[in-house]
Ligand code: TRP
């Protein structure tokens with residue numbers, strides 16, 4: 001079984017990336033033959049006005065992935081733009097993709113106003129899912145760990161591949177999404193966690209700012225006074241406890257909150273400690289990696305070469321199916 005996945009280059013990864021994507025990839029690498037990409041061409045669809053940031057973001061994400069346990073010895077890890085075969089296959093797939101299919105993709109259809117406001121109502125963004133289909137097919141990906149927001153992209157990928165197989169009597173595998181069980185993970189303010197809302201906790205958040213961010217979270221307004229009991233079910237801090245704290249700590253929270261046995265400060269301090277415990281080691285490991293740029297670069301280079309060998313072989317097969325070459 002071939003696993004293929006990636007994350008779009010758009011600045012530092014946050015806890016939402018961990019729960020929705022990275023944690024799933026980590027589970028895959030011991031069982032399957034995995035390809036994990038840092039997708040900078042995808043990043044460019046929104047960052048085309050600040051392309052100077054992209055190389056640094058790529059390295060940051062690459063280091064983060066290793067620091068959290070993705071192992072370049074076990075999995076093939078690469079940067080998308082270093083494997084130009086993606087773009088060739090993207091071009092081939094573009095011809096097989098009717099405009100109507102793309103117009104129906106929810107991430108395009110539902111983001112019209114946003115895209116116009118951000119100056120991203122353009123061909124690159126429109127064709128985003130076609131490039132994603134190429135990313136997957138260039139490695140014959142069969143299983144694709146992604147967040148729930150990516151399901152419509154995977155559907156399109158399957159449609160394109162079916163069409164390809166039909167037209168050229170080919171046998172490219174139809175990939176399936178593999179969704180994390182984690183429910184939607186809200187940002188600090190309760191909205192979707194996103195860099196553009198400034199409501200995220202980074203995977204490499206420093207202790208001090210982690211504390212500051214958690215302390216800034218809004219709690220149950222019933223608990224205006226320390227002696228007022230509250231309802232954890234309406235409190236985002238508790239939502240976080242459910243994701244990052246042990247069952248014992250969750251029970252402690254519910255009991256303490258509903259009986260006013262604990263204050264919100266205690267509750268947040270506990271959460272903060274648990275998140276710190278999760279991110280502390282990878283955060284330090286990432287610093288180490290970034291402090292040794294030569295070593296990191298050679299790991300990146302080796303990964304990209306490995307990916308490229310596989311991609312160029314597959315591209316050749318694809319062109320043979322199309323009778324472009326013999
Ligand atoms: N679109 C994905 C996201 O935003 C990133 C991505 C690009 C990807 N190419 C991919 C994911 C191929 C899986 C497979 O998260």
Ligand code: SF4
Pocket residue numbers: 219220223230231232235236237238253256257258262263264265267268
């Ligand atoms: Fe929220 Fe915890 Fe305060 Fe209860 S005690 S309102 S769960 S922060």
